[in-house]
Amino acid sequence: MSGGHLHALHVHGHSPVHRMAPEAKVAALLAFVLGVVATPREAIWAFGIHAFLLLAVVTFAELPIGFVLRRMTVEIPFVAFALLLPFLGGGPETQVLGIGMSVEGLWGAWNILAKATLGVGASVTLVATTEIPDLLHGFDRLRVPKLFTAIAGFMVRYIDVIAGELQRTRTAMTARGHDPRWLWQVGPLATAAGALFVRSYERGERVHQAMVARGYDGRMPVMDERRATAIEWAAAMALPFTVWMTVLLVLVTP
Amino acid sequence: MHIPEGFINLPTSLGAAAVAGGSVWASLRVASRDLKDRLVPFAGLTAAFIFALQMLNFPVAAGTTGHLLGGALAAILLGPWLGIVAVTVVVVIQALLFADGGLVAMGLNVINMAVVTALVGWYVFRAVVKVLPRRPGVLIGALAGAWASVVASSIGFAAQYAIGGVGGVDPGLVFSSMIGVHGLIGIGEGLITAAAVGAVLTARPDLVTGTRGLDDLDRAATSLSRKAAGGFVGIGLAVALALVVFVAPVAGSHPDGLERVAEDTGFAAVAEDNAYSGPLADYGVAGLDNDALGTIIAGIVGTGLTFAAGMILVGLARRRSHSAEVA
Numbered sequence: 001m002s003g004g005h006l007h008a009l010h011v012h013g014h015s016p017v018h019r020m021a022p023e024a025k026v027a028a029l030l031a032f033v034l035g036v037v038a039t040p041r042e043a044i045w046a047f048g049i050h051a052f053l054l055l056a057v058v059t060f061a062e063l064p065i066g067f068v069l070r071r072m073t074v075e076i077p078f079v080a081f082a083l084l085l086p087f088l089g090g091g092p093e094t095q096v097l098g099i100g101m102s103v104e105g106l107w108g109a110w111n112i113l114a115k116a117t118l119g120v121g122a123s124v125t126l127v128a129t130t131e132i133p134d135l136l137h138g139f140d141r142l143r144v145p146k147l148f149t150a151i152a153g154f155m156v157r158y159i160d161v162i163a164g165e166l167q168r169t170r171t172a173m174t175a176r177g178h179d180p181r182w183l184w185q186v187g188p189l190a191t192a193a194g195a196l197f198v199r200s201y202e203r204g205e206r207v208h209q210a211m212v213a214r215g216y217d218g219r220m221p222v223m224d225e226r227r228a229t230a231i232e233w234a235a236a237m238a239l240p241f242t243v244w245m246t247v248l249l250v251l252v253t254p
Numbered sequence: 255m256h257i258p259e260g261f262i263n264l265p266t267s268l269g270a271a272a273v274a275g276g277s278v279w280a281s282l283r284v285a286s287r288d289l290k291d292r293l294v295p296f297a298g299l300t301a302a303f304i305f306a307l308q309m310l311n312f313p314v315a316a317g318t319t320g321h322l323l324g325g326a327l328a329a330i331l332l333g334p335w336l337g338i339v340a341v342t343v344v345v346v347i348q349a350l351l352f353a354d355g356g357l358v359a360m361g362l363n364v365i366n367m368a369v370v371t372a373l374v375g376w377y378v379f380r381a382v383v384k385v386l387p388r389r390p391g392v393l394i395g396a397l398a399g400a401w402a403s404v405v406a407s408s409i410g411f412a413a414q415y416a417i418g419g420v421g422g423v424d425p426g427l428v429f430s431s432m433i434g435v436h437g438l439i440g441i442g443e444g445l446i447t448a449a450a451v452g453a454v455l456t457a458r459p460d461l462v463t464g465t466r467g468l469d470d471l472d473r474a475a476t477s478l479s480r481k482a483a484g485g486f487v488g489i490g491l492a493v494a495l496a497l498v499v500f501v502a503p504v505a506g507s508h509p510d511g512l513e514r515v516a517e518d519t520g521f522a523a524v525a526e527d528n529a530y531s532g533p534l535a536d537y538g539v540a541g542l543d544n545d546a547l548g549t550i551i552a553g554i555v556g557t558g559l560t561f562a563a564g565m566i567l568v569g570l571a572r573r574r575s576h577s578a579e580v581a
Contacts, residue, residue, distance in 0.1 A: 009351055009352075029357070030357060033259065033356070033357045033358055034264075034358060036259070037259055037260060037264050037267070037356075038264055041260075041420075071353070072353070074352060074353050074354055075258065075353070078256075078258040078261075082261075085420075085421035085422075085423065088421070088423045088427065089421050089422040089423050102421075102422060104421060104422030105421050105422055105423070107420070107421075108419075108420035108421025108422060108423075109421065111260045111261075111420050111421075112258060112259075112260040112261050112420065112421075113260075114260065115258075115259040115260025115356075116258035116259045116260050116261075116356065118259070119258070119259035119260075119353070119356050119357060119358070120258075120259075120353040123349075123350065123353040123357065127350070127351050127353075132351070135350070145279070145282060147282055147286060147293065147294065148278075148282065148339075148343070150294045150298070151293070151294055151297040151298045151301060151339065151340075151343050152298075152301075152343050152346065152347060153298070154294060154295060154298020154299065154301075154302070155298045155299075155302045155305065155343050155344070155347060156347065156351075157298070158298060158299055158302040159302045159305050159306065161302070162299070162303055162305075162306040163302075163305075163306040163309060165306075166307075166309070166310060170310075180312075186312050186445065186446060186449070187449055189310065189312055189446075190312075190445070190446040190447075190448075190449030190450045190453070191449060191450070191452075191453040192310075192453075193307055193310065193322070193327075193446065193449075193450040193453070194449070194450040194451065194452065194453025194456075194457070195453055195457065196303060196306065196307070197300075197303055197327075197331060197450065197454055197461075198454055198457050198458050198461065200299045200300060200302065200303035201296070201299065201300065201303075201458075201461055202458075203299055204292075204295045204296040204298070204299035204300070205296075207295040207299065208291075208295040208296070211295060212291070216291065217291065218290065218291035220294070
């Protein structure tokens, strides 16, 4: 149902990480990322521990490392931005390879690179091991408002439908010779966007009527009642627990 | 625009998450009061629409393309509350599924991209349609609302950076280059938003929430005249430059958040301090005794450079994603 490019995010498997209850995995991800962000940037060795732990989870989940690395390329724009900081930052300067760079800027760049990379890696691992409907159920059980997860679920379900409609419109326009190069030729594309909105909205009306016809009363039915067991919680939380212990260790060591 | 992990410090990020959570919760309540059981399919479908819209690349110039942020468009079409909900869902899904923007930084991103854009876009639009006569009012309102929403979003980012940013970049520099670049980006956003609103107005005028309660909608224009579009581009450029020239030095000389740079008197002074740390610094002062003029030129050049760098980055990223799709 969620087809297309969303399937590309998931790696089918039966590892313990795949089978773990989604709410435990989601909570572990959030706690892990919080711990990473809370780590003082001067404690470079601590980031090594975080990275090692994450790598252990990736291995445990039997994810192809090439897949994870490929998916992590989404952070390239951030990396490029972070690399500018040493040149833009103020304060005292240091010489790196004969070029003057701001010390604060260098630390800032390191901070972003290390934390963003670990965060992206953790997110990629979660999505690769969890089907999207399960992921949304996980959020449900973590007390995220049901209304919000239901809307998100609908969006995920219909992304490919709407994107497909957009793609067909573009194909039709290109077939008729529309090949805009400059901003002032953008009119037809913007009109297509307006038409797409009308179509999406009307589809929403039809979907709503179909739902009402099947007994929808404003609440989405819950199909899967399985909850995380205490053992699953403990297993999932082992990762962020170690990260937080590392952070504590950094904070107490002078 | 998506803020990654580690860019803004933890207390600021958590504070922003609380503010964003509260705003979205309140928006959900208002939207669900208005729509009742229709909320879930409608908001879900419109969120999918905005997501798809952000995949649609518009040409900017000479082969470079950009995409719509959509916050103002969502607000004008759906009202600010449903608009906030729909764009927030997009931002959250982008962070969760596509790792686009950090999880801890999600609150910052939701504020900049959903809450600020929808509210500013909506209120500017409503103010304009109340003042201007019907015929040009709706489209000029959409232009102005979308432009202001993008600029406000960049101000939100600059404010967050001033409060808790890492890297020690002068907040005045961040402010002026963000606002300058987004003043330019906002021109594209404004033109496309107005054209899209016009198209909906032609097909289903009842769906444009922003024009509810206005009479004689029949006399509203549904497409931009060449002259109006040209005028908007001119005004947009002028306002963007004016912001860089007049507002940025003032903001730069009062960097509230970072005491460390409190002694710096603004952009030019910082550029002078770091005269050897980047090409921008040379533009700040080289050969110019006049501090204010140096600041202005540095602001304009900084804006141009940042814009060019952004364009190249976007172009590279696009080529990458295209080859990924083909593969």
